[in-house]
Amino acid sequence: MGVLPSFLLKRLTAPEFDVAGVVVDANGTGFKEGDEVFGWIPIFQNISTGQGALSQYTRVAAADIVLRPKNVTPTEAAGFSIAGLAAYQALLEFGKIEAGQSVFINGGSTAVGSFAIQIAKAKGAHVAASASAKNEQYVRGLGADTFVDYTKAPLHEQLVAANVTPKYDVFFETAGLMDPALFVHSAAYLAPKGIFLSVGPQGSGVASFAWNVLLRPSFLGGVKRKWKLIQVKSSQEDLKGFAKLVEEGKIRPVVDSVYAFEDAPKAYERLGTSRATGKVVVKVDPTVA
Numbered sequence: 001m002g003v004l005p006s007f008l009l010k011r012l013t014a015p016e017f018d019v020a021g022v023v024v025d026a027n028g029t030g031f032k033e034g035d036e037v038f039g040w041i042p043i044f045q046n047i048s049t050g051q052g053a054l055s056q057y058t059r060v061a062a063a064d065i066v067l068r069p070k071n072v073t074p075t076e077a078a079g080f081s082i083a084g085l086a087a088y089q090a091l092l093e094f095g096k097i098e099a100g101q102s103v104f105i106n107g108g109s110t111a112v113g114s115f116a117i118q119i120a121k122a123k124g125a126h127v128a129a130s131a132s133a134k135n136e137q138y139v140r141g142l143g144a145d146t147f148v149d150y151t152k153a154p155l156h157e158q159l160v161a162a163n164v165t166p167k168y169d170v171f172f173e174t175a176g177l178m179d180p181a182l183f184v185h186s187a188a189y190l191a192p193k194g195i196f197l198s199v200g201p202q203g204s205g206v207a208s209f210a211w212n213v214l215l216r217p218s219f220l221g222g223v224k225r226k227w228k229l230i231q232v233k234s235s236q237e238d239l240k241g242f243a244k245l246v247e248e249g250k251i252r253p254v255v256d257s258v259y260a261f262e263d264a265p266k267a268y269e270r271l272g273t274s275r276a277t278g279k280v281v282v283k284v285d286p287t288v289a
């Protein structure tokens with residue numbers, strides 16, 4: 001809601017992308033009617049077809065859904081896909097994390113960060129994560145070995161002062177920060193061959209961000225570290241990989257709050273606070289678990 005200017009939406013478009021539900025028409029795919037699934041509707045499909053998650057029936061590409069693991073309810077699985085895939089693809093495809101490596105998750109209580117902590121732990125990495133003090137137990141409960149309260153002092157200053165040894169192999173920025181400081185100072189805490197991954201800066205300050213992160217060459221003081229923007233992409237293989245970790249109990253659902261369909265605007269209000277820990281879910285069918 002509000003991500004795209006309305007003139008780009010050529011017709012009535014049902015909002016939202018993440019879904020959990022039951023197949024009612026498998027349309028000749030490998031699924032069958034009655035299969036309980038979760039998945040997502042990529043944003044360009046949402047725009048071009050008008051199909052969205054916040055509706056009783058929707059049309060989803062077979063490649064973007066998988067069978068829902070039996071150990072999670074539809075409500076718990078509903079918010080898995082975009083945040084889960086973003087974390088999965090960032091850490092495995094771009095971060096190429098391995099057992100014994102060290103990873104920092106900035107925004108350990110965001111939905112993306114909550115999944116990222118669990119995926120990194122499942123792969124045997126040492127995980128440090130940030131959030132505000134009230135979320136320390138939540139972040140540690142997901143598996144973070146080290147916690148940093150980003151509200152105490154600017155996080156980059158805390159990390160520089162900590163003299164991190166060994167330096168992080170992967171730094172994953174999941175809060176959507178526009179301030180480039182974490183990257184600009186990263187040589188102090190990110191290994192020379194490490195990578196700084198970002199879900200994408202949100203908010204104002206684009207020019208400073210672009211100059212400091214994307215454009216500034218190292219001879220003009222630019223940072224000698226790799227920076228990569230994550231853009232979640234459609235991949236049934238990755239969705240299956242994520243679901244397998246759920247099935248094995250290595251990823252647990254992170255549901256911040258659940259709203260009735262009639263209260264969907266309240267769900268947006270909750271998201272808008274930027275204080276949710278995990279996913280905000282709307283139940284279209286009130287009888288579902």
Ligand SMILES: NC(=O)c1ccc[n+]([C@@H]2O[C@H](COP(=O)([O-])OP(=O)(O)OC[C@H]3O[C@@H](n4cnc5c(N)ncnc54)[C@H](OP(=O)(O)O)[C@@H]3O)[C@@H](O)[C@H]2O)c1
Pocket residue numbers: 082083086106107108109110111112113130131132133134135150174175176177198199200202230231232271274275276277278279
């Ligand atoms: N590129 C992609 O493919 C992709 C995919 C999915 C999401 N995203 C982006 O990822 C970002 C996170 O989305 P989300 O839905 O996971 O977030 P979210 O759940 O809305 O984030 C809320 C959380 O952010 C934490 N937070 C707020 N400011 C912070 C800061 N400065 N440092 C650390 N933590 C902070 C809050 O923790 P405290 O209360 O403790 O501060 C709160 O728990 C968004 O910008 C979203 O657009 C990108």
